[in-house]
Amino acid sequence: MGSFVTHLEAPLDGTRLDHRALQTVHAGRPLVARYDLPAVRRAVSREQIARRAPNLWRYRELLPVEDERNVVSLGEGMSPLVRCERLGERLGLDDLWIKDESQLPTGSFKARGLCMAISRARELGVTRVAIPTAGNAGGAMAAYAARAGIEAWVFMPVDTPLVNRVECDLVGARVVLVEGLIGDCGALLRSGTEAMQWFDCSTLREPYRIEGKKTMGLELAEQCDWRLPDAIFYPTGGGTGLIGMWKAFDELAQLGWIDDERRPRMFACQAEGCAPIVRGFERGERFAEPFANAHTLASGLRVPSALGDFMILDAVRESHGAACAAGEASLTGWMRTVASLEGIALCPESAACIDVLAKLAERGEVRRHERTVVFNTGAAQKYVEVLTGCEPARRLVLRPGAAVDWKRVSGEWCA
Secondary structure, rough: OOOEEEEEEEEOOOEOOOOOOOOEEEEEEEEEEOOOOOOHHHHOOOHHHHHOOEEEEHHHHOOOOOOHHHOOOOOEEEOEEEEEEHHHHHHOOOOOEEEEEEHHHHHHHHHHHHHHHHHHHHHOOOOOOEEEEEOHHHHHHHHHHHOOOOEEEEEOOOOOOOOOHHHHHHHEEEEEEEOOOOOHHHHHHOHHHHHOOEEOOOOOOOHHHHHHHHHHHHHHHHOOOHHHOEEEEEEEOOOHHHHHHHHHHHHHHOOOOOOOOOEEEEEEEEEOOOOOHHHHHHHHOOOOOOOOOOOOOOOHHOOOOOOOHHHHHHHHHHHEEEEEEHHHHHHHHHHHHHHHHOOOOOOOHHHHHHHHHHHHHOOOOOOOOEEEEEEOEEHHHHHHHHHOOOOOOOOOOOOOOOOHHHHHHHHHHHO
């Protein structure tokens, strides 16, 4: 692969750990991979990357897998960056884009992180993995583990969307339903670690998911001809993607591939029913207090306590962005609006981004001319229960051969 990874580092105190040993957290907090960036700069150029296959492995010098034989792939390619003129007109924005991660394997951005985590786990000799999940991460881990021949255990709240539960079963994972939230799933998982000897792939308890997620930032930079947008709106539960993109931008700046003075403002978007990062941001805190009685139909945002809370808040503040909450009642409406205007089936987590963006645009905090990118992190079709709430108020049902006054029907429909 030609990886240039040198070590793992604890962001809080700078402790360095061996990347060739199986690692989880240090002092209860995440680790991040570090690279020999001067060597990367000598080894590869932006022009060489542009000639490679259009998948996330095109950035291999900035990824942790050392031996190509350990890559576990389902063909995860570059997700499309789609200009949204009609939605932009609705919001008063001239340069609005959606990066549609729903077209990745298993239907969500989780494929990026879990393909990297499972590839590295295989490289380090892991034979059994486990994960607590609110939905899409479990399906992604189960699929990549199946591909790698690694045994998978998935711990899910009992009210996790049906499709997420079924897809894990389909690829042979052991699914454990838990009467509680994702934190309860994680606690139950960790209680079995000694007995089961599984490797914990929880968000940021495993150091390589972030490396897969950072490819969103690498791709975005390349798709924008190495000139980053003005603002990025990202749905934030555990926050790995936002942290990963900010890390990607830092690495690209050190490589001299982007203008270090022109990084995007990062907006962490949550739902009112579970907004610990928003509350921590508003209070000026670096660590977010756990959010009590968390509830939201955007299951991926239902993370009451994020292990990387300080990393999310650091990125938001360093970028001069913000953490904002969407109204719970607005989510299904924005899903329908975006789909009807642009044909993009937005997940409820990303609908929270649109609600936040609409409010900030109305207040002039995001200006009309600014290039703005919203991440659609998953396919709406995976949220059957939510889509049921999006059903139209009226639907035409006809008998074969029935006489229909189509003009009258059309007029009533549009009324």
